[in-house]
Amino acid sequence: MSPNEEGGAMSRDRRPITAVAGALALAGVLGLSGCGWLGQPKKASAELSEWFTVFSPVFRDGRDLPTRYACTTYPGGAATTPPLRWSGTPAGTxxxxxxxxxxxxxxxxxxxxxxxxxxxxxxxxxxxxxxTRAVEGLNTSEKVGYSPPCPPKGEEHRYRFTIYALDAEVPFRSGAPLKESLGAIAEHTVGRGRITGNFGSK
Structure with missing residues (x-):
């Protein structure tokens, strides 16, 4: 099964990210940066020079994501979101x-x-x-909600969870397409952090 059918995690790594596949063409439309973050934040000040820390009680940054959080194609996969924690609240969040x-x-x-x-x-x-009050936009599969990691057998992928601190309460509507949701996030970002987990087999 390909990652387009089911499917991730994020950290402070700044490795290049390509444009989102298909009709989104986000590199041009939303200005995804070469380091994998959304656009140019609204407030590129000292607040953003101090990245807040993201961590999880179930996996370490850059290490394996437990199978429980992957698709059910993998034995033990439950397709649920992992617990995430973060510290630091940028001004204006x-x-x-x-x-x-x-x-x-x-x-x-x-x-x-x-x-x-x-x-x-x-x-x-x-x-x-x-x-409560949270909204979810469409993913690349054009479905609302969490699409668990599901790399093709024999491949190991990185899954990046990036948390953005925003200066607005709910900047996009439920079910918003990626162009809309990611554009709104980029516009209102005042801080960010990331944790990455690996999943699959080499």
């Missing part, structure tokens, strides 16, 4: 958004999950959480 992608997908960076409207006082999401 009113909410958080999370974008999960796979930069190793065959057709380019594959977005598995876009969620926004997470309260600005929140510092963690428990496993499988869908916070």
């Amino acid at each position: 009113r909410s958080y958004a999370i974008v999960m992608d796979d930069p190793d997908a065959e057709s380019g960076a594959f977005v598995h999950w876009v969620i926004g409207g997470i309260d600005g006082t929140t510092q963690q999401l428990v496993e499988g959480a869908r916070p």
